[in-house]
Amino acid sequence: MAGAPEAMLRVQELLQAAVGAAVARRRVVLLAVAFYLAYATLRLLVRAARFVHTYFIRPDIDPKTFGSWAVVTGATDGMGRALAHQLAQKGLNIMLISRSEPKLRECAAELKERYGVDTRWLAADLCKAGPETYNPIRAALQSIEVGILVNNAGLGPIDGVPEYLEEQPPQFIVDLVTINCLMPTMLTKMVLAGMRERKRGLIINVGSIIANFDAPLVAAYGASKRFLDNLSVSVNAEYEQFGVRVQNLWAGSVATKMPGIKTASLAVPSPATWAAAAMRQLGREDSITPYWVHAVIDGMMRATPTSVLNRNVRAAMQQKRLEAKQRKAA
Numbered sequence: 670m671a672g673a674p675e676a677m678l679r680v681q682e683l684l685q686a687a688v689g690a691a692v693a694r695r696r697v698v699l700l701a702v703a704f705y706l707a708y709a710t711l712r713l714l715v716r717a718a719r720f721v722h723t724y725f726i727r728p729d730i731d732p733k734t735f736g737s738w739a740v741v742t743g744a745t746d747g748m749g750r751a752l753a754h755q756l757a758q759k760g761l762n763i764m765l766i767s768r769s770e771p772k773l774r775e776c777a778a779e780l781k782e783r784y785g786v787d788t789r790w791l792a793a794d795l796c797k798a799g800p801e802t803y804n805p806i807r808a809a810l811q812s813i814e815v816g817i818l819v820n821n822a823g824l825g826p827i828d829g830v831p832e833y834l835e836e837q838p839p840q841f842i843v844d845l846v847t848i849n850c851l852m853p854t855m856l857t858k859m860v861l862a863g864m865r866e867r868k869r870g871l872i873i874n875v876g877s878i879i880a881n882f883d884a885p886l887v888a889a890y891g892a893s894k895r896f897l898d899n900l901s902v903s904v905n906a907e908y909e910q911f912g913v914r915v916q917n918l919w920a921g922s923v924a925t926k927m928p929g930i931k932t933a934s935l936a937v938p939s940p941a942t943w944a945a946a947a948m949r950q951l952g953r954e955d956s957i958t959p960y961w962v963h964a965v966i967d968g969m970m971r972a973t974p975t976s977v978l979n980r981n982v983r984a985a986m987q988q989k990r991l992e993a994k995q996r997k998a999a
């Protein structure tokens with residue numbers, strides 16, 4: 670009966686082999702986890718380093734490299750006014766476009782006096798499409814060498830209050846699409862030939878973080894800013910070969926009349942703080958969130974599952990709408 674010990678030996682061998690294989694498998698799994706953790710940490714460190722470099726270290730591009738004149742729409746208030754100040758401070762001559770003549774006169778005089786630059790202004794209602802608006806703007810743009818065009822003027826939700834699409838007045842939607850989408854397209858078209866000829870130029874479109882997400886209760890506004898995103902990257906892809914750049918700036922909340930926020934904070938900067946941040950990113954990435962806190966908020970929102978984000982954004986918008994209605998009724 671020599672078969673029994675042999676069988677025992679065989680079982681023992683098999684058991685040892687199985688244990689050996691399990692240990693080897695565990696080692697492989699541990700190694701894979703270690704590699705993954707090292708890779709994830711490295712990626713995080715690279716992203717953090719890139720973030721710090723982008724927002725705090727790399728040098729600014731001199732806006733004068735694009736030309737001597739900057740045209741800013743919506744230049745008499747909020748972010749446009751702050752951008753006009755930043756550009757004039759860097760020595761660019763400024764053409765201001767918005768509706769109110771007294772405000773235009775006052776802003777142009779202020780820029781001239783404070784920074785010693787040339788200024789021109791044009792009163793135009795950018796919600797009105799047609800030759801009566803296009804022709805004077807085209808003539809004004811042709812009278813100078815436009816280095817930078819800032820398509821900033823835009824319409825947001827009425828009085829900054831979110832609203833269901835069915836409740837928004839039809840004329841408001843027409844105005845919103847006209848000023849947010851059509852006018853930046855037309856003004857861009859007007860300056861492209863000159864910029865192409867001079868082989869330099871920068872078109873800045875002031876967009877919104879909201880373009881990156883679903884936008885319940887501000888649907889038309891969100892969609893208009895997504896249009897602007899696509900216009901920017903597409904025209905940039907078309908014209909960068911000719912030395913003309915188009916840059917899209919994703920803004921988060923800024924303390925201006927449009928959202929009706931009076932007090933600035935870390936998450937809601939003043940127009941001056943936002944414009945200074947925008948200047949640091951001028952001419953860099955095709956699309957960028959210029960203010961670092963907005964970039965962090967944008968990143969956190971992107972990391973949130975859409976269904977969770979939508980539920981929370983919708984609830985916040987509905988609450989804001991309700992509060993505005995209650996305030997109005999009181």
Ligand SMILES: NC(=O)c1ccc[n+]([C@@H]2O[C@H](COP(=O)([O-])OP(=O)(O)OC[C@H]3O[C@@H](n4cnc5c(N)ncnc54)[C@H](OP(=O)(O)O)[C@@H]3O)[C@@H](O)[C@H]2O)c1
Nearest residue numbers: 743745746747748767768769794795823920922923925927
């Ligand atoms: N503030 C924010 O939280 C925020 C966030 C994301 C994106 N944005 C975008 O940033 C841009 C500027 O917003 P803002 O908050 O600085 O606005 P704002 O403070 O309300 O200033 C609007 C400017 O545009 C001019 N304007 C308004 N309607 C016009 C029209 N029909 N034709 C020509 N000019 C007109 C105004 O001057 P007149 O009244 O004299 O015409 C004023 O100079 C907009 O495109 C907006 O969508 C703002």
